Amino acid sequence: MSRHQYIRKLDYEDALDEYEGYSENEEEDELSPEDRALMSQGTAEVQAALGVEASKVTVAQIEEALWHYYYDVDKSVAYLISKYVNPRPKATKPATRPPNGKSVTHTFEPTAATFSLELGKPVHWAAKYVDLTDAGLQATQTCPESSTPSFQMTRSLPHFGTTSHVLQPASETRVPLSSLFWDMPWGNVPKERQTILVPPLAPRGGLLGGSGGPPKMSKLQALAAARKKKAEEKKAVNDKVEGARAKMEDLAVEDTQCGGKSVPSNGLSNKRLKTSDPSPEGQSVPVFGPKPTRLKASQPLDVGAAAPSGQLQAVTAQAAESEQPVSMAEPSTFAQLLCGEPSAAHRRRTPEKAVFVGFGCGYGVDNKGEPPKKPSTSVDWFDIRKRKADDSDDFEEVVVLYPNLPQSVKDVFAQPSPDDIVLAAQAKAKTKAGAKTAEAQPKKKGTPSTDAVTAGVDGLKISDAPLPKSKNLNVLSELEKSKPKRSASFVVVGHVDAGKSTMMGRLLLDLKVVDQRTVDKLQKEAKTEGKGSFHLAWVLDQRPEERSRGITMDIATRRFETERTAFTILDAPGHAEYIYNMIAGASQADFAVLVIDASTDAFESGLKGQTREHSLLIRSMGVSRVVVAINKLDTVAWSQERFNEIKDQMSGFLSTANFQPKNIAFVPVSGLYGDNLVHRSSNPAASWYTGPTLIEELENSEPSTRALEKPLRMTVFEVYRTMQSPVTVSGRIEAGSLQMGDALLVQPSGQRAYVKSILSNDAPADWAVAGQNVVLHLSQIDPIHVRDGDIICDPAKPVLRADTFTLKALAFDILMPMPVEVHRGRLNQAGRIAAIPALLDKTSGTVVKKKPKIVKPGMVARIVVKLESQIPLEAGQRVVLRSGGQTVAAGLLE
Numbered sequence: 001m002s003r004h005q006y007i008r009k010l011d012y013e014d015a016l017d018e019y020e021g022y023s024e025n026e027e028e029d030e031l032s033p034e035d036r037a038l039m040s041q042g043t044a045e046v047q048a049a050l051g052v053e054a055s056k057v058t059v060a061q062i063e064e065a066l067w068h069y070y071y072d073v074d075k076s077v078a079y080l081i082s083k084y085v086n087p088r089p090k091a092t093k094p095a096t097r098p099p100n101g102k103s104v105t106h107t108f109e110p111t112a113a114t115f116s117l118e119l120g121k122p123v124h125w126a127a128k129y130v131d132l133t134d135a136g137l138q139a140t141q142t143c144p145e146s147s148t149p150s151f152q153m154t155r156s157l158p159h160f161g162t163t164s165h166v167l168q169p170a171s172e173t174r175v176p177l178s179s180l181f182w183d184m185p186w187g188n189v190p191k192e193r194q195t196i197l198v199p200p201l202a203p204r205g206g207l208l209g210g211s212g213g214p215p216k217m218s219k220l221q222a223l224a225a226a227r228k229k230k231a232e233e234k235k236a237v238n239d240k241v242e243g244a245r246a247k248m249e250d251l252a253v254e255d256t257q258c259g260g261k262s263v264p265s266n267g268l269s270n271k272r273l274k275t276s277d278p279s280p281e282g283q284s285v286p287v288f289g290p291k292p293t294r295l296k297a298s299q300p301l302d303v304g305a306a307a308p309s310g311q312l313q314a315v316t317a318q319a320a321e322s323e324q325p326v327s328m329a330e331p332s333t334f335a336q337l338l339c340g341e342p343s344a345a346h347r348r349r350t351p352e353k354a355v356f357v358g359f360g361c362g363y364g365v366d367n368k369g370e371p372p373k374k375p376s377t378s379v380d381w382f383d384i385r386k387r388k389a390d391d392s393d394d395f396e397e398v399v400v401l402y403p404n405l406p407q408s409v410k411d412v413f414a415q416p417s418p419d420d421i422v423l424a425a426q427a428k429a430k431t432k433a434g435a436k437t438a439e440a441q442p443k444k445k446g447t448p449s450t451d452a453v454t455a456g457v458d459g460l461k462i463s464d465a466p467l468p469k470s471k472n473l474n475v476l477s478e479l480e481k482s483k484p485k486r487s488a489s490f491v492v493v494g495h496v497d498a499g500k501s502t503m504m505g506r507l508l509l510d511l512k513v514v515d516q517r518t519v520d521k522l523q524k525e526a527k528t529e530g531k532g533s534f535h536l537a538w539v540l541d542q543r544p545e546e547r548s549r550g551i552t553m554d555i556a557t558r559r560f561e562t563e564r565t566a567f568t569i570l571d572a573p574g575h576a577e578y579i580y581n582m583i584a585g586a587s588q589a590d591f592a593v594l595v596i597d598a599s600t601d602a603f604e605s606g607l608k609g610q611t612r613e614h615s616l617l618i619r620s621m622g623v624s625r626v627v628v629a630i631n632k633l634d635t636v637a638w639s640q641e642r643f644n645e646i647k648d649q650m651s652g653f654l655s656t657a658n659f660q661p662k663n664i665a666f667v668p669v670s671g672l673y674g675d676n677l678v679h680r681s682s683n684p685a686a687s688w689y690t691g692p693t694l695i696e697e698l699e700n701s702e703p704s705t706r707a708l709e710k711p712l713r714m715t716v717f718e719v720y721r722t723m724q725s726p727v728t729v730s731g732r733i734e735a736g737s738l739q740m741g742d743a744l745l746v747q748p749s750g751q752r753a754y755v756k757s758i759l760s761n762d763a764p765a766d767w768a769v770a771g772q773n774v775v776l777h778l779s780q781i782d783p784i785h786v787r788d789g790d791i792i793c794d795p796a797k798p799v800l801r802a803d804t805f806t807l808k809a810l811a812f813d814i815l816m817p818m819p820v821e822v823h824r825g826r827l828n829q830a831g832r833i834a835a836i837p838a839l840l841d842k843t844s845g846t847v848v849k850k851k852p853k854i855v856k857p858g859m860v861a862r863i864v865v866k867l868e869s870q871i872p873l874e875a876g877q878r879v880v881l882r883s884g885g886q887t888v889a890a891g892l893l894e
């Protein structure tokens with residue numbers, strides 16, 4: 001049993017009394033008998049798990065670990081092994097040079113990462129003498145009498161065994177690298193171990209094999225391929241022309257003066273020339289080539305000369321480009337390391353640290369930091385440090401290696417690669433085609449060019465689209481005039497498999513919102529999948545996973561209307577795993593239908609599970625009316641006794657959960673057969689019930705009062721894309737009103753959006769008010785700025801973001817400073833209870849105790865919660881706190 005479970009089973013009264021009389025000295029006293037028992041049992045288990053290694057750990061250390069890990073034996077064992085039995089050595093650097101005659105050994109455990117690091121990724125060598133952090137190396141530094149220090153390096157890598165190397169460099173700044181890694185698989189691999197690569201067999205062509213030639217193309221395919229190729233070429237040419245044009249225009253937007261000289265009509269600035277032109281004259285500029293050095297000196301684009309008047313024609317620019325020689329891609333850092341000259345960038349002037357890149361032969365720098373004039377041999381050196389100028393034992397610079405590659409290799413890299421050549425040829429061909437196209441289509445006077453249009457379209461941003469028009473209505477007076485049907489949302493909650501979805505499916509069928517044919521079809525499908533009894537549930541559970549698992553996973557919403565009311569069903573999942581969706585549903589509801597399975601033992605187990613948790617949650621979320629549907633009475637032969645038994649127990653429980661008796665109604669039903677849902681039960685065994693049906697009870701439930709006059713608040717339930725808008729949101733307006741054309745603020749992104757159109761009760765509307773479930777088509781906002789759970793608000797009176805809040809919370813479980821998950825509507829955010837300033841009186845809300853150490857279940861407390869990041873929060877919002885898969889508290893933001 002973990003300590004947390006143990007805490008749950010504590011007698012809280014006793015525990016609190018103990019805490020209240022708690023003093024610092026007492027804390028150091030003996031453990032409680034229960035703790036002592038757990039401790040000794042845990043100690044024995046840990047010792048048994050450690051086996052012979054147990055002798056390396058004291059009982060006190062075991063107890064400390066057990067206490068720390070809440071008696072979790074596995075975690076304690078893991079900790080003790082890593083701390084005492086087989087501690088991982090730290091890579092320490094000797095502070096000073098070891099005294100003569102002494103030796104210091106640094107051992108670095110090989111790790112899984114070691115090998116991949118050595119394959120060419122940077123390995124950090126923190127160098128004083130030798131310090132190979134995580135390099136899988138062991139370095140022994142010895143300093144015999146009157147001699148310079150030498151280093152023994154032992155490399156121990158998985159699969160490669162252990163090799164030792166004594167490094168006694170003539171100059172203590174050099175280490176023969178290649179000798180360390182002579183047998184690594186990237187070099188000197190013995191012939192017998194080398195792989196012989198056999199070219200793969202060419203795939204057989206033709207549909208059914210056929211000849212070994214390339215697969216044949218149908219005429220249609222060939223035509224399509226030709227068309228595609230043509231379109232691509234055309235696009236590439238247009239892009240190129242556009243690019244050239246943009247570049248030239250860009251170049252033209254500069255000063256008109258250049259060192260007192262008049263500037264050529266193309267307007268290229270001197271400043272720009274200087275930055276990009278490597279030539280001493282500062283005359284030539286590579287217009288397209290990224291590497292000025294590659295531009296042939298004989299073919300510069302002379303900006304000093306008169307450029308085509310007016311604007312620099314793209315064609316001219318491209319012609320210039322086409323004359324460029326094939327340029328080489330920028331060498332990678334690695335390539336520069338291999339073939340380039342040492343540059344400042346290759347050195348890291350980090351004191352006592354070296355960045356070592358790659359392996360191979362190389363030459364290093366001498367201890368003055370200069371590379372040797374001539375690499376000594378093909379097996380060269382690399383330096384891991386540079387001694388400071390004062391010749392002290394400190395080193396200030398380390399250097400990467402520069403291998404001494406044969407000239408033939410260097411020559412290869414000095415030329416353009418085959419890829420470079422092919423790309424250059426392609427670009428040239430396209431440029432020519434582009435030039436022809438441009439010539440063939442001279443611009444008509446007075447008509448905007450394609451380029452200009454393209455540029456204009458490209459320049460269009462979301463914000464440039466026209467704003468939706470507003471009718472500037474007075475929404476509240478419109479509401480008065482229209483006298484719409486009242487609307488109400490109810491959440492259907494209860495233990496898993498209580499029959500919630502089946503009941504709602506049946507209700508919709510009996511109300512003729514869903515037709516019999518649809519249900520018959522679902523029944524057939526459900527039967528095929530071996531879920532015959534779930535066909536009515538499938539009316540709401542539409543996701544394949546829900547159907548295959550036979551459980552509701554997310555809130556399912558359906559609308560139906562009676563004579564008086566437009567109802568929205570929020571069918572919540574009963575499974576504990578999806579409680580966050582149930583919380584989201586409850587946050588949108590005016591009242592709740594609590595479904596209870598009346599069959600034998602089911603009610604009892606539900607009361608310990610989600611019947612209890614859901615009841616507490618809906619109350620904390622502000623739902624004050626609940627219709628309890630005592631379901632599956634057909635399974636107990638419509639026993640009135642069973643109904644009364646459940647009714648009595650639930651009445652007691654719900655009043656302790658703060659529901660007023662007048663706000664609780666009970667209806668005996670059978671969701672599967674439709675008894676007492678819309679129609680009164682025709683079963684004679686059910687004749688004892690003469691009260692209202694479920695639908696009548698729903699009609700009797702008054703929706704909560706609407707905050708019409710308050711600033712707009714709407715929690716986004718779902719974001720999706722529709723034909724009308726790529727950002728369509730559904731949700732319930734909690735406060736205020738909105739109309740078409742309104743500007744909105746989306747939090748936490750802080751982005752503005754506009755109401756393009758509104759759907760209320762599935763019909764287009766000009767406006768909507770608090771209490772209505774609506775669909776909004778938004779404009780002027782990118783979809784990335786809107787997510788489920790966001791709040792849409794009035795930009796003039798926005799809801800603010802916060803990462804700390806104070807909550808007046810009802811505790812469902814023990815509360816203390818601890819990590820929690822914060823749920824607000826559809827938003828979840830990790831956080832922690834940072835402080836508990838006070839315990840409050842349940843009814844008056846006055847402070848009864850300051851700074852309690854814990855809050856017992858059932859108590860009300862003021863708690864301070866700190867979140868990992870900001871979410872939109874404001875006073876009056878309902879928030880639920882969960883921890884370890886349990887709801888631990890819920891309440892109102894202060």
Ligand SMILES: Nc1nc2c(ncn2[C@@H]2O[C@H](COP(=O)(O)OP(=O)(O)OP(=O)(O)O)[C@@H](O)[C@H]2O)c(=O)[nH]1
Nearest residue numbers: 496497498499500501502533551552574632671672
């Ligand atoms: N006999 C009988 N079975 C019922 C009744 N209502 C539901 N069931 C059965 O109970 C099972 C579960 O029904 P669901 O509607 O999926 O239950 P649920 O509460 O929606 O389940 P979750 O949402 O996953 O918690 C199905 O096999 C239904 O056929 C009823 O009134 N009588």
